[in-house]
Amino acid sequence: MAAMQYRALGKTGLKVSALAMGCMRLPENDSDLAAAVVDAAVEAGINYFETTRGYINGKCQHLVAPGLKGRSRGLIVSGKAGVNEETTADSYRQEIDLQMQILGVDYLEFFQVGWFSLEKLPLLTKDDGALTALDKARSEGIISHIGFTGHDQPENVVKLVETGIFDSVTLAYNMVNRSYAPAIRRAAELGVGVVVMCPVAGGMLAAPAPQLQELIPGGSQTTAAAALQFVLANLGVSCACSGMNTLQMVEENVATVASFSGMHDEDWLRMNGVLDQFATVGDRFCTACGYCMDCPEGVDIPGIFRLYNYAKVYGLEDWARLQYQRMDPAKRAEACVKCGTCEPNCPHKISIMDQLEEVAEALGVSAGTQSRDSE
Secondary structure, three states, X not given: OOOOOEEEOOOOOOEEEOEEEEHHHOOOOOHHHXXXXXXXXXXXXOOEEEOXXXXXXXXXXXXXXXXXXXXXXXXXXXXXXXXXXXXXXXXHHHHHHHHHHHHOOOOEEEEEEOOOOHHHHHHHHOOOOHHHXXXXXXXOOOEEEEEEEOOXXXXXXXXXXXOOOOOEEEEEOEOOEOOOHHXXXXXXXXXXXXXXXXXXXXXXXXXXXXXXXXXXXXXXXXXXXXXXXXXXXXXXXXXXXXXXOOHHHHHHHHHHHHOOOOOOHHHHHHHHHHHXXXXXXXXXXXXXXXXXXXXXXXXXXXXXXXXXXXXXXHOOHHHHHHHHHOOOHHHOHHHOOOOOOOHHHOOOOOOHXXXXXXXXXXXXXXXXXXXXXXX
């Protein structure tokens, strides 16, 4: 197997593995497997681990800790916490200390301001706020670098990058959601490291899609491999952060990244030109993050949109319709009463209620009947 590749993480002076590990998808109820996955990642040369306390029902950092034990100083481990009106320097420092305690480390290379947006900037920079705590922790050698993650509008992400506060930005970017390409380009210009989350679109691009695999010069064995290679073909990207929860996923992703040698400019332009043809899907694509849940009526919003995305992007209408009609009727789009609870929670600002109505028309029982009648 080819050796892991490393890239500059902005102007930090750090070399980061081209494949990073997002730890929000570790197996919640199998701590031994979680530790083995983290251990395998480290052994394969992955050196960036993105964690936070709230993931996996509060278990994320507890699951990560055993795999990092005794060797975190050689790794780029990041913690993460959000800010709100009540956040103070003291409360944020307590959060930093708590996350380090759970991870079993005395130092974090990065601490990220999570779920961040331009409108929250005053909350970060206010007197005796979170930035005060971060600067103090950095001066004490508790952390070395500050980053942010979020799903704000691309132009707002650019403005945040331009503040000079941050050493890295973590944002979603993949074959079906390229809206942050300008932010990646600007971050690269300023020497801000770019960590890409959702490179496989929340697992959606793990499904077979030969038309996407063929976009990579020479073809890719799987759609997931094509997705990772697409992200890393962008020279502004420092690393692709993939949520891996099995040893097989680690092995396959490491092999994909380690063997990828980049892409010629003409191939990159050609590939993006083809992807432009899929633009009707929309740049704000559901990645099944689950922030819209729990629906008061029990509608399975991420599950429904996953099927609809397959139908719209890949033309797998018959398969998606069959899977949809196998769902519990109480969880289908038809059960939506348009209460509106979900929409404010969507980081991608999807018009959820309107799209659920579209799904009911496209994949519902009546749609299936119409399809058969037309044959």
